[in-house]
Amino acid sequence: MTTALETRSVTKTYGIGSGSIKAVDQVSIHVRSGEFVGLVGPSGAGKTTLLAMLAGLLVPTEGSIVIDGQEIGKMSEAQRSRFRREKIGFTFQANNLVPFLSALENVELMLRLNGKLDRAGRARAKELLVRLGLGGRLNNLPRQLSGGQQQRVAIARALIHSPALVLADEPTASLDTERAFQAVETFSDLVHEQKRAGIMVTHDLRMCQYADRVIQMQDGVVRRVIEDRQEINALAQAGKHELAPALVPAVEPRPNGRFRGQLPAMTPGTLASITPSTR
Ligand code: ADP
Numbered sequence: 540m541t542t543a544l545e546t547r548s549v550t551k552t553y554g555i556g557s558g559s560i561k562a563v564d565q566v567s568i569h570v571r572s573g574e575f576v577g578l579v580g581p582s583g584a585g586k587t588t589l590l591a592m593l594a595g596l597l598v599p600t601e602g603s604i605v606i607d608g609q610e611i612g613k614m615s616e617a618q619r620s621r622f623r624r625e626k627i628g629f630t631f632q633a634n635n636l637v638p639f640l641s642a643l644e645n646v647e648l649m650l651r652l653n654g655k656l657d658r659a660g661r662a663r664a665k666e667l668l669v670r671l672g673l674g675g676r677l678n679n680l681p682r683q684l685s686g687g688q689q690q691r692v693a694i695a696r697a698l699i700h701s702p703a704l705v706l707a708d709e710p711t712a713s714l715d716t717e718r719a720f721q722a723v724e725t726f727s728d729l730v731h732e733q734k735r736a737g738i739m740v741t742h743d744l745r746m747c748q749y750a751d752r753v754i755q756m757q758d759g760v761v762r763r764v765i766e767d768r769q770e771i772n773a774l775a776q777a778g779k780h781e782l783a784p785a786l787v788p789a790v791e792p793r794p795n796g797r798f799r800g801q802l803p804a805m806t807p808g809t810l811a812s813i814t815p816s817t818r
């Protein structure tokens with residue numbers, strides 16, 4: 540497998556002087572083609588900042604990023620924007636679908652932007668949406684789709700132009716559990732089949748079961764990289780226990796159907812508390 544992405548001591552500092560925040564601190568990672576990597580860690584760990592740098596949307600304060608053999612820091616703004624359009628696919632938590640384009644047109648858009656929307660491209664866009672369970676929704680506008688369906692359109696859009704690198708930031712945040720598992724499994728399958736390099740940020744450790752490798756970040760640094768299958772499965776299993784109390788109200792419903800007291804909430808600390816540290 541070839542290395543599709545490599546970062547060398549990538550650092551991002553927001554602001555200057557005493558009020559500055561090192562959101563990403565000397566991160567060196569690599570992802571091979573055909574590899575699906577999970578990026579986890581508590582809120583504020585620097586995951587989104589790292590992803591934005593990998594996407595060429597944010598310029599690192601220090602360090603370098605090489606994607607498909609090219610260092611994106613050495614490109615002009617115009618070159619980088621073209622490179623991003625052709626080589627990188629992404630989907631963020633807010634899926635950013637174009638509201639006045641249908642599901643199919645939203646996916647085709649990535650081909651159109653690259654001047655590659657031909658008959659074969661159109662057929663592939665359709666095929667991908669069918670694969671993601673949206674065959675009956677091709678001509679619907681985003682507002683006519685559920686949150687989960689919109690997210691799957693966004694996944695198709697991230698993959699359609701055959702990018703070397705696919706980035707997803709919390710792609711399952713708006714999905715129910717079953718849909719989330721399906722979407723991530725298909726995402727992972729497509730990354731493997733099409734030999735893309737995939738990185739998925741998730742706060743839901745259960746999704747790690749579809750990852751070949753898991754990178755744990757905390758306070759801007761990589762705390763741990765997990766490659767062993769059994770360890771990854773154990774982490775995904777821990778995620779089940781992590782989320783279970785949040786899904787089941789720990790309080791009895793009153794006769795009128797209202798809950799007494801507060802529903803337990805997921806806090807960033809709950810993830811941190813079960814995330815083993817290598818310190
Ligand atoms: P995560 O995605 O893991 O929750 P982020 O990358 O969003 O983490 O944030 C990492 C740290 O950087 C946090 O402390 C956050 O408050 C800070 N941060 C993120 N974006 C900005 C910004 N645009 N300006 C200043 N600080 C920021």
Ligand code: MG
Pocket residue numbers: 586587588
């Ligand atoms: Mg984030």
